[in-house]
Amino acid sequence: MNNPQTPGRTTQWRRIIIGIVAVIIILAALLALDLANHGLIWRILWSQTGEEQPVGQIQGAIELGANLLRVPPQTAPQTPIQHTDDIPYGINTFFQNEVETDKMRVMMAMIREAGFVWLRQEFPWEDLEVDGRGQFTDTRNDTNGDGEINADDTVDAWAKYDQIVDLAEEYGLRLKVRLSNPPAWAHADSENTTPQAPPDDVQDFVNYAVAVAERYQGRIQHYQIWNEPNIYPEWGEAFADPVAYTDMLCRTYEALKAVDPEIVVITAAIAPTISLDGYYGYQDVIYLENMYSAGAGTCFDVLAAQGYGLRSGPTDRRLGLTQVNYQRHLYYRDIMVAHGDADKPIWLSEVGWNAILDADLPPEQIIQYGQFGLNTQDEVARWSPLAYQRAAEEWPWIGQISFWFFTLQDPFTANQASYYFRMVEPDYSPEDPTFTPLPVYETMKAYITERMAAPVLYQGVHQAESWEIETHTDIEASSEDTAGTLLEVADAQFGTAIEAYEVAFSAYGTQVQMRIQVPLEDVLVYVDGAQVRSVESQDNWRTVILSQNVLPREHHYRLVAMREDFLLDSILVENNAFWNILPFVITAFGILLTIGAFIYWWWQLHRRR
Template sequence: MRDGRGWGTAIALALVGLGLLSLWRAGPALMDWAYTVTGEENPLARLRGVLHYLTNPLRPAPLLAPDVPVAHTEDPPFGINTFLEQEVEPEKRERTVRMIAEAGFRWIRQEFPWADIEIHGKGDFEDRRHLPHRSAWEKYDHIVALAERYGLRLIVRLTSPPAWSRRDGEARGAFAPPDNPEDFADFAEAVARRYRGRVFHYQIWNEPNIAPEWGSCPTCAVDPEAYTDLLCRAYRRLKAVDPRIVVIAGALAPTLSLNPYPPNGINDVVFLERMYRAGAGSCFDALSVQGYGLWSGPTDRRLRPYVININRALYIRDVMVRHGDAHKPIYIAEMGWNAVPDWVGDKRFGQVTEEQKARYLVEAFERIRREWPWVAVASVWFFKRASDRERDQSFYYFAIVEPDFTPLPAYQALKSYLHQPPRMDPGVHTAAHWALRWEGPWAEAGEGARRGAPGARVMWTFYGGRLRLEGTSEGDARLRVALDGGPPRAFRLPAGSWAVELPSGVGLHSAEVTVEAGTVVLARIRVGREGEAISPALSLGWLAGLMGGLLYRSARWRSQEHRDAPPDDRPPPP
């Protein structure tokens, strides 16, 4: 070897090899652990994925602010996407909603296409496309009524402009924005007024950072500033109708491109950064993203900015935290894995079996609940299509139910999972959390808090490593807290603010809190998750692999210094 660069590379590779050997000697636990950090099923892909995972510390870690209270996260996070507007028969719409409720879902994400409601011209809400003519609201009134009947909450997606809203009709594509964004704001206000007090969650547009969702003509450039303008106009109108409405910024599609023209788009992280610079921070209550796993499972923890996996949501959260929006939640608008059969040529969404899809969706919900307290709702993509005429298209195979209502394995797996008892997971929660069971003299105390008198009890199950209760009390007050059915611990609370902390091992626990004396206001419950131990063999493998990776990268950098980089406007030599 002519210089030290070769020796450095050799040493680095030797350390990587030592790391892999140490990991391999860890026995069967290795492959289980490797799956929990890579989401890879194939053994060789798992080992390669471990090497990628070990490079995570070489990159700046996303800022996630897990201990900040996040709004709108007190309800169950279980959502699913529907295409109810495409079901011609009302009976099929109802059967869909009934099956969704029976499975245990709590949210429906449903499009209310502008082009299907204000069809023929501005202010014209009559559907004259078929005889007999009828109100264009009729179908959507039925959808809202069905959600209410079956105890489901709606996330209404406002998108798909009518042709009349653009001077050139559909020449720029069916999803191109309107010429006048005020026309869209008028439509958003009309929907909100019609369903005031019944629908509280509206998503403004879908995937505005890619084609064709912002137009599909050669000059239809994706435009974060124009989208921000449209978002802000809709936000002001919706809040004027009802301040309780939660305005959700349009789901950002994970993409690596920086070319704003079709068929590309703008990288979702870059797009969001430009939205903030354009003033979007004051124009949404929550942000939505897409949560596709593509070629790896839901446990993939590799942080690689130029790879799309389910972990990409962490980069979006990082941008929000850096711009002071740590208190705002993320809604995962579409979450799924594609069980496309071999005979369909298009594999751009990845390929899994129906059994893997079922397992991955359950694991995804579990990971979100345990690790991402800033996610309010995750919606499976999707329940079913209205017919099977799209069987030759890959996106068709995200469904969890066939068009004839035959359940696929994912439906059965999710139904079993979603019917488990309520549980509180790591994060900062108010007393309005859905897992809490109240008994005795409790009263609402504002901002999600509850005021209890002597004899008041609250019980719940939680997953975590420590429990912290926070609130206020008046005069001489006492609490009794019991964990896992053990002997209760008594706490004398000072007048004013107080906090009680109870450590516990990481796992599933039960808690029972009783007010013994005085008046106690329970405001917040913090569930923490302590770091879980890693075996010595795994630790040695991690350390050796990390050192090897650092040395290897250092050797590559030193080698790069001695080579002339090609100009930016031409590709490197083969």
């Protein structure tokens, strides 16, 4: 028997389907229009995927969903972390290849003018202990021009590096020295291995490291042990070996600490790689885990990583063991936390994007074209400041970050992809004694200038001696304005605290609190110029909340002693916006659900009538 209502229902369902299709078409058109004009959806997708092209954004959004299926890395962001209190702005340089003092001075001046404070500079072993074991002399060149190379051509191999250290100090720059690249005599069979391979006898390397540390004791405090030992060719023709590298690291750590306990030992930068062959690449996360298994946890102060963006921008939040992007170090941090090293930082040794799309040469003439990504100068200029800013806002365990790199000795390697990481053109000449800045130089200069003029503390624990915190002694008592005093205090988080009469800083978060000790007189607390409370005197450490907000806000804080100096250990900034607004979202959803249920009940009731 035919149902008389079937044609009507069919028409009704047809209308519903047509309506749904029409809505989908309209939404798709609006989405396409938004993505094409960098609208709200485009900005949201960019902030999550690091992609600027619509197709890449859509693909990235799909891949981003996989994050929900994985256990997120444990990063312990509210843990006090050492060696993160210095100004973070660094850059890689190759002064070992320069011979003209005037040229080096121009480079130093431009680097300092841009606001960079750190130089990551290699002191190549092969260029120091040249003539043999224990011989820091160089007889490789015919220096006297007599047509023969003999003892009369010997020069002091230290002289070049003494000049680098002198110039760095003159221009107010700090050195983070990379120790690597053995001389040929360190390999019995140097013809059948790579120049970067570890020495046959690790003690030779340790002795070289000690010689450098002793010569520059009190002038250089930061040393990095080797470079990218988990990829070819940095570990020679042998398979990458985390146990052997850990042995080198631990022996060098112990020797350097014997020279000066204040030396900061930095691991080799771990190369981000998904390769599993162990030869051309030893998967980075597994390599680090195996380093810890070999005992590396007691043999470094700072873990070094690379921060290349490769094929996406600095806002890429996709996570996966096969996903290599700017935030790859989150997996390293997870391993560090699991092994009890949450109080140690990660420093990014090389950060940058490859502006090869603006090369004058065609792709087929550039070696390794596309291997390091395909970017424009405009992208590099916009993304580089964002990379530094994201680290400041989200990753309190990240300390010093070094841009890769300032410039090269000359333009003759433009046929290699690595050339296109430069910040300025290598076009210096005595007739035109300067370097042509690329757009990234100007944007980084503007960014650092802005940050230095108005520093802000973001989420994490910041020690009182952090560069963003301004401290003063009692001006009336000392007759001059001086910075607070760093004192050894046994029960402070890292054994030191700042004694000050006044402290000022800005912070961005939902809650800001301080760890303070007020021995004698009360301390007044001002937020955005208004006094909000006073902290009464008490001999022990205590945590005092300075401000609380549902959503993150930036405030300026000022602490002033009424009479006597106080001790400040650290400032904790939290950003709990998600958890703060979650109850409101749940409540709103419940209200809407209730209203919807009532409307449905009312509609059903009147429909029956």
